[in-house]
Amino acid sequence: MNQKNNRRNFVKTAATGVIASLSIPSIITSAFAGERSKKTILSQDDVVLFQGDSITDWGRDHNKNIANDFGTLGSGYVLLTASSLLREYAAKNLKIYNKGISGNKVFQLSDRWDTDALTIKPNVLSIMIGVNDYWHTITSGYKGTLDVYRDDYRKLLDRTQKALPGVKFIIGEPFAMKGVKAVDDTWYPAFDGYRKVSRETAAEFGATFIPYQSVMDEALKLAPANYWSLDGVHPSAAGAALMAYAWQNAVKG
């Protein structure tokens, strides 16, 4: 289905009047409705670290280590989230870092964890990882299984809790938008396992969980998948803004 057809179908749907009653806050409310995880409280002088893959990285400058900086935050959902946090919680003196690296799977976070997480001593650690743990098995011959993802993720968080007692975890659900470029029926049900593991791991470690897949699924009521996603995996500007909105809904000052 190309963009034009998608748009046409969407407009047709809109014409039924279903859309008119929906808005972004209601989408977020619906997406979070089933969640039991608590919101993360942002405190004075908190150091907030975003970790993950290309969705997190998004063009950030890897050669600098400055908090709250346009270059080091990149220009994806982390910039959108961080700049909103810095605006909304201006009096809290937050220091926000982005250390995502494109293509990363959970074992690659482990490999660089001392430098890119533990030495930063975050009070709040937001991790979104997993789509490549699945995707690369079908595109790059990666041999890691779902069990590897689960075990590596658990070890990573366990190691982090031991090094940084009291650290608050925010775990983002890996998501995909079926029907957009890279993502087709062959992803399912295998990919859903990674979503499930991220949710279970979040619960196991008392993390705040952000159900990005539910958020994106709800967003389809407002606009088609290729409005929110560039290729099924990477969000558009609209999708990144929606992620940032969901992230902010998972915290409070």
Added chain:
Amino acid sequence: MNQKNNRRNFVKTAATGVIASLSIPSIITSAFAGERSKKTILSQDDVVLFQGDSITDWGRDHNKNIANDFGTLGSGYVLLTASSLLREYAAKNLKIYNKGISGNKVFQLSDRWDTDALTIKPNVLSIMIGVNDYWHTITSGYKGTLDVYRDDYRKLLDRTQKALPGVKFIIGEPFAMKGVKAVDDTWYPAFDGYRKVSRETAAEFGATFIPYQSVMDEALKLAPANYWSLDGVHPSAAGAALMAYAWQNAVKG
């Protein structure tokens, strides 16, 4: 005053409890309190164009002409504003462009207006221009006066209204943060004239006016000037997010 001292003074202020009662919405409400201009209504299928100088440009790809695109939106306040609009008004099918160019003064917008504004046929045209019209007189020997700024701005808007009847203007006030790097007492009262002209020009053309200077002045109640601005002229990530918030307050769906 260096950043450390600024922070210390700020924390001292915060300790008095004055800060606790303030929040971003109240800042925006206060900043807009005296404004008489109407909000701009965003309609279905609107084309929204952002025009201006480096604050608008902010690393955008000048070689592409794609709406709603991470590369062409840059990573400054326009990205923050546009992505939020695309999220909040997802069902409106907005097409958002950024054509700001670093260093521009109002006459330089005129020089490229056919290509970079009129051919795009925006329904909503957001312009923020003027800080260089003053700044370059003290740094680069630019000879344009305040009258030149006023006349050129008026001609630009008049030409636009003739070419695009019904276009809705949003005019952003040029602002500066005194005491941060480039901006000192020598800017005043001369620079205030440019702010005044932008406001008067907005009123003359029935534009929605965004009082960015008032917004930034109010924001000083929450954090010091160098929290919001990198050099007195260019906003930090926090400052850009505040601009985006103010912009969104000036429109409705």
